[in-house]
Amino acid sequence: xxxxxxxxxxxxxxxxxxxxxxxxxxxxxxxxxxxxxxxxxxxxxxxxxxxxxxxxxxxxxxxxxxxxxxxxxxxxxxxxxxxxxxxxxxxxxxxxxxxxxxxxxxxxxxxxxxxxxxxxxxxxxxxxxxxxxxxxxxxxxxxxxxxxxxxxxxxxxxxxxxxxxxxxxxxxxxxxxxxxxxxxxxxxxxxxxxxxxxxxxxxxxxxxxxxxxxxxxxxxxxxxxxxxxxxxxxxxxxxxxxxxxxxxxxxxxxxxxxxxxxxxxxxxxxxxxxxxxxxxxxxxxxxxxxxxxxxxxxxxxxxxxxxxxxxxxxxxxxxxxxxxxxxxxxxxxxxxxxxxxxxxxxxxxxxxxxxxxxxxxxx
Amino acid sequence: xxxxxxxxxxxxxxxxxxxxxxxxxxxxxxxxxxxxxxxxxxxxxxxxxxxxxxxxxxxxxxxxxxxxxxxxxxxxxxxxxxxxxxxxxxxxxxxxxxxxxxxxxxxxxxxxxxxxxxxxxxxxxxxxxxxxxxxxxxxxxxxxxxxxxxxxxxxxxxxxxxxxxxxxxxxxxxxxxxxxxxxxxxxxxxxxxxxxxxxxxxxxxxxxxxxxxxxxxxxxxxxxxxxxxxxxxxxxxxxxxxxxxxxxxxxxxxxxxxxxxxxxxxxxxxxxxxxxxxxxxxxxxxxxxxxxxxxxxxxxxxxxxxxxxxxxxxxxxxxxxxxxxxxxxxxxxxxxxxxxxxxxxxxxxxxxxxxxxxxxxxx
DNA sequence: TCGAGTCCTT
DNA sequence: AAGGACTCGA
Numbered sequence: 001x002x003x004x005x006x007x008x009x010x011x012x013x014x015x016x017x018x019x020x021x022x023x024x025x026x027x028x029x030x031x032x033x034x035x036x037x038x039x040x041x042x043x044x045x046x047x048x049x050x051x052x053x054x055x056x057x058x059x060x061x062x063x064x065x066x067x068x069x070x071x072x073x074x075x076x077x078x079x080x081x082x083x084x085x086x087x088x089x090x091x092x093x094x095x096x097x098x099x100x101x102x103x104x105x106x107x108x109x110x111x112x113x114x115x116x117x118x119x120x121x122x123x124x125x126x127x128x129x130x131x132x133x134x135x136x137x138x139x140x141x142x143x144x145x146x147x148x149x150x151x152x153x154x155x156x157x158x159x160x161x162x163x164x165x166x167x168x169x170x171x172x173x174x175x176x177x178x179x180x181x182x183x184x185x186x187x188x189x190x191x192x193x194x195x196x197x198x199x200x201x202x203x204x205x206x207x208x209x210x211x212x213x214x215x216x217x218x219x220x221x222x223x224x225x226x227x228x229x230x231x232x233x234x235x236x237x238x239x240x241x242x243x244x245x246x247x248x249x250x251x252x253x254x255x256x257x258x259x260x261x262x263x264x265x266x267x268x269x270x271x272x273x274x275x276x277x278x279x280x281x282x283x284x285x286x287x288x289x290x291x292x293x294x295x296x297x298x299x300x301x302x303x304x305x306x307x308x309x310x311x312x313x314x315x316x317x318x319x320x321x322x323x324x325x326x327x328x329x330x331x332x333x334x335x336x337x338x339x340x341x342x343x344x345x346x347x348x349x350x351x352x353x354x355x356x357x358x359x360x361x362x363x
Numbered sequence: 364x365x366x367x368x369x370x371x372x373x374x375x376x377x378x379x380x381x382x383x384x385x386x387x388x389x390x391x392x393x394x395x396x397x398x399x400x401x402x403x404x405x406x407x408x409x410x411x412x413x414x415x416x417x418x419x420x421x422x423x424x425x426x427x428x429x430x431x432x433x434x435x436x437x438x439x440x441x442x443x444x445x446x447x448x449x450x451x452x453x454x455x456x457x458x459x460x461x462x463x464x465x466x467x468x469x470x471x472x473x474x475x476x477x478x479x480x481x482x483x484x485x486x487x488x489x490x491x492x493x494x495x496x497x498x499x500x501x502x503x504x505x506x507x508x509x510x511x512x513x514x515x516x517x518x519x520x521x522x523x524x525x526x527x528x529x530x531x532x533x534x535x536x537x538x539x540x541x542x543x544x545x546x547x548x549x550x551x552x553x554x555x556x557x558x559x560x561x562x563x564x565x566x567x568x569x570x571x572x573x574x575x576x577x578x579x580x581x582x583x584x585x586x587x588x589x590x591x592x593x594x595x596x597x598x599x600x601x602x603x604x605x606x607x608x609x610x611x612x613x614x615x616x617x618x619x620x621x622x623x624x625x626x627x628x629x630x631x632x633x634x635x636x637x638x639x640x641x642x643x644x645x646x647x648x649x650x651x652x653x654x655x656x657x658x659x660x661x662x663x664x665x666x667x668x669x670x671x672x673x674x675x676x677x678x679x680x681x682x683x684x685x686x687x688x689x690x691x692x693x694x695x696x697x698x699x700x701x702x703x704x705x706x707x708x709x710x711x712x713x714x715x716x717x718x719x720x721x722x723x724x725x726x
Numbered sequence: 727t728c729g730a731g732t733c734c735t736t
Numbered sequence: 737a738a739g740g741a742c743t744c745g746a
Contacts, residue, residue, distance in 0.1 A: 143473075146446075150443065150444035150475075151444075153440045153443060153444070154440065154441075154444075154477075175434065175436075175437035175440065175441075175479060175480060176437055176440070176441050176477050176478055176479040176480065177477065177478045178441065178444060178475065178476065178477035178478070179475065179476055179477075180444075180473065180474070180475040180476075181473070181474045181475070181476075182472065182473050183471075183472045183473070183474075185470075185472045187472075188472070299468055299470045299472045299473055300470070300472045
């Protein structure tokens with residue numbers, strides 16, 4: 001038995017808008033901690049992972065873990081029947097063959113109820129390791145959207161290059177080449193000082209003891225990352241059907257990875273973890289990270305990095321990912337060389353993460 | 364070497380939006396005085412001429428005249444990558460095979476750079492004489508847009524008829540006939556009293572002594588116009604490839620035209636030069652003609668004419684021209700019987716002019 | 727007058 | 737399916 005009451009149907013609607021073109025069917029894995037969805041896109045090039053925390057619901061009850069196999073097109077249709085500010089109650093009985101959605105107007109004078117057929121979907125929940133990345137870029141979602149959309153006019157792919165000074169997105173096309181450089185600014189640094197530290201579990205890291213083992217950890221982390229991959233290989237994407245695309249996901253194996261940029265690395269990497277331990281939160285008061293963030297001004301990025309990274313990705317997917325800007329004002333790009341990019345949008349009740357393998361041939 | 368710095372990319376964006384459906388490729392003729400573009404539309408029925416004064420740029424440098432052959436679709440794409448309030452720097456080296464565009468955010472924390480391939484386009488710069496017209500109609504761009512769009516729903520063409528009292532736009536269609544009469548009002552007269560006299564070379568008229576020498580000069584001007592045509596025939600549109608459409612552009616041939624209107628003629632041609640000599644500004648204070656004009660109220664037209672004119676034009680083109688209302692709030696229609704209509708939008712940094720041959724058969 | 731939603735076009 | 741334009745509502 002699952003019963004989840006959502007304050008606003010809009011959240012689900014936006015969520016579905018974000019992923020429905022990438023994925024057609026997916027299991028909503030419900031357990032007492034919340035609802036998770038994970039799926040490869042239809043061409044098995046990208047992976048999307050959604051997490052909705054139980055705490056984000058007005059009411060949440062899930063007696064036992066259950067996968068709800070949903071056709072996203074159907075769910076999108078049903079969700080279109082909800083008004084944005086309707087209260088939305090989702091129910092499924094233990095046999096999990098029907099998803100029951102109730103939309104209740106704020107005023108309670110309208111109650112709509114929909115039953116949607118569920119389906120059995122092979123559970124391919126992939127264990128995605130909480131990898132460490134060499135570079136993390138935090139920026140406004142709208143700017144990211146803008147950049148990938150702009151560049152997608154020119155060419156098929158974009159090279160993303162991160163250095164301490166900023167991040168550069170560069171594309172080449174028949175008619176024109178273009179690149180956009182976003183500089184790290186003090187304003188951006190302050191703006192995002194607390195990003196992901198409130199309301200949100202970092203989750204992207206697994207070092208639970210402490211966030212700031214600066215120094216020392218660079219190697220460790222890199223190793224850890226690799227380890228993770230190995231360890232979870234069987235449950236990872238690689239473990240799945242052998243798709244040639246798959247290969248891209250487990251990039252070339254690490255030839256380098258011995259370097260130390262301890263201080264920076266430590267800082268960066270632990271940034272997320274450090275949330276609760278306000279070790280050095282720039283002294284900023286804990287601003288609520290509401291739906292996303294409340295910062296209005298565009299421009300500027302926060303760069304956290306150990307190492308210069310330069311990766312090339314298909315713009316088509318990035319444009320697709322960027323639809324999630326409806327869910328959050330802020331996006332984070334996590335990158336390590338030759339490793340899939342992680343694009344993360346955190347919102348009040350959870351997070352949506354996209355993984356995309358880099359183009360190997362560069363271009 | 365060309366380098367031009369534009370305060371707002373929006374100007375270029377709007378400019379391209381205005382013409383990109385009319386013309387696919389065109390030379391941006393750059394010289395020390397600014398940038399000019401001139402092209403026939405794809406079906407060789409209309410001609411568009413854009414002028415951007417060097418003085419309108421924040422910085423402008425052009426060492427030697429150079430034509431930049433641009434595919435307007437490509438340029439449009441590249442310009443879409445600029446935000447409206449970006450500073451836009453255009454550069455081309457002397458070999459002129461690449462156009463470099465840099466967009467700089469106001470905050471300078473974003474710098475985008477695009478390189479666009481240029482192409483060789485047969486220079487067909489047509490010498491367009493600064494013709495005298497029998498009638499000039501000045502009105503708000505939005506009203507013009509509205510009228511041609513409205514009438515285009517009824518029929519294919521519109522008859523524009525100018526009398527002292529006003530201007531009438533009339534169309535006939537299968538389902539309905541319609542006409543719109545705009546009366547000249549005192550308000551409009553005042554509103555436009557200084558239009559084009561500030562910031563801008565008049566250029567549309569050369570009667571520097573007065574705008575309203577009604578009566579007396581009508582014949583004179585007509586003659587002048589014809590002279591102009593003859594004189595510049597070789598460089599005029601007529602001089603181009605023999606397109607049957609061409610014919611429309613050189614309406615009836617001047618039977619008279621032996622007279623000398625030296626002063627007028629000289630004026631016209633030098634009109635641009637004369638700008639600094641504020642001969643007769645109607646005593647109006649020099650209101651800045653900013654982006655366009657600052658007059659808010661719609662309605663009413665200013666009519667300046669020697670002679671009643673009645674001409675029929677294809678609405679399709681007029682609707683197309685009217686896109687330039689993004690550039691200016693005011694439009695001027697210049698007409699003489701059997702001569703191409705000139706539709707002119709003046710904006711802070713220049714002007715865009717469209718020429719359209721009348722339909723001869725009337726309908 | 728501005729913003730959001732819908733419809734149409736590419 | 738996405739972007740732009742237009743219309744209606746707040």
